[in-house]
Amino acid sequence: MKKIIVLISGSGSNLEAIAKACQNGSIAGSIELVISNQPNVKGLERAQKFHLMSNVINHKEFDSRESFDKALLEQILPVEPDLIVLAGFMRILGKDFTQAFEGKLINIHPSLLPEYPGLNTHQQAINNGDLMHGISIHYVNSNLDDGPIIAQGALKIDPNQSEAKLINRIHKIEHAMYPKVIEDISKGYISLKNGAVVYAKESHFSSNHMEFFNV
Numbered sequence: 044m045k046k047i048i049v050l051i052s053g054s055g056s057n058l059e060a061i062a063k064a065c066q067n068g069s070i071a072g073s074i075e076l077v078i079s080n081q082p083n084v085k086g087l088e089r090a091q092k093f094h095l096m097s098n099v100i101n102h103k104e105f106d107s108r109e110s111f112d113k114a115l116l117e118q119i120l121p122v123e124p125d126l127i128v129l130a131g132f133m134r135i136l137g138k139d140f141t142q143a144f145e146g147k148l149i150n151i152h153p154s155l156l157p158e159y160p161g162l163n164t165h166q167q168a169i170n171n172g173d174l175m176h177g178i179s180i181h182y183v184n185s186n187l188d189d190g191p192i193i194a195q196g197a198l199k200i201d202p203n204q205s206e207a208k209l210i211n212r213i214h215k216i217e218h219a220m221y222p223k224v225i226e227d228i229s230k231g232y233i234s235l236k237n238g239a240v241v242y243a244k245e246s247h248f249s250s251n252h253m254e255f256f257n258v
């Protein structure tokens with residue numbers, strides 16, 4: 044059983060999807076710890092609902108990125124995690140942190156990377172008249188929303204739909220794909236070797252995996 048730590052900053056709907064997949068046994072692992080950099084967020088309530096251990100490390104209480112990362116490390120290291128999952132974690136992690144967990148740190152981002160790293164991805168896609176929008180799941184390196192892509196999911200933008208509706212549709216893709224990627228990592232079907240993603244034949248995914256969703 045792999046030991047998983049999930050880092051969140053907000054609603055935690057991806058955390059919930061992952062917790063369910065751990066509970067029903069499709070992920071060969073368990074969430075040992077949830078850490079939020081924001082107090083009082085819904086994700087912490089969800090953690091409680093699934094009886095997961097959770098902690099807040101409020102970034103506002105630290106005067107530098109390094110000291111925040113150090114506090115994070117102090118919580119993470121004793122757990123000896125096999126995988127750290129960023130699920131709506133909205134802090135940039137420093138190079139020392141990302142290098143310490145190279146190949147064990149994954150992120151989900153609501154855009155078809157390299158398009159739209161950073162914030163407000165949905166509105167940017169709408170404003171630019173894009174036909175497609177989507178999500179990317181990737182190993183994390185020291186750059187923002189960057190690193191080897193494991194899988195991407197896409198949908199067709201309806202120009203008459205609101206941003207809220209688009210976010211909702213994007214979440215459906217995230218909740219379908221993130222647990223599956225974590226399942227494959229937990230079973231050793233996906234890994235990072237020499238900076239490249241390696242897929243076993245048993246994996247749900249393969250290189251340049253782009254799945255279209257009619258959601």
Ligand code: GAR
Binds near residue numbers: 057130131161214
């Ligand atoms: C998700 O859409 C995730 O892709 C995004 O935050 C949302 C969190 O939702 N992450 C990023 O933007 C990271 N750059 P959730 O808290 O309900 O899982």
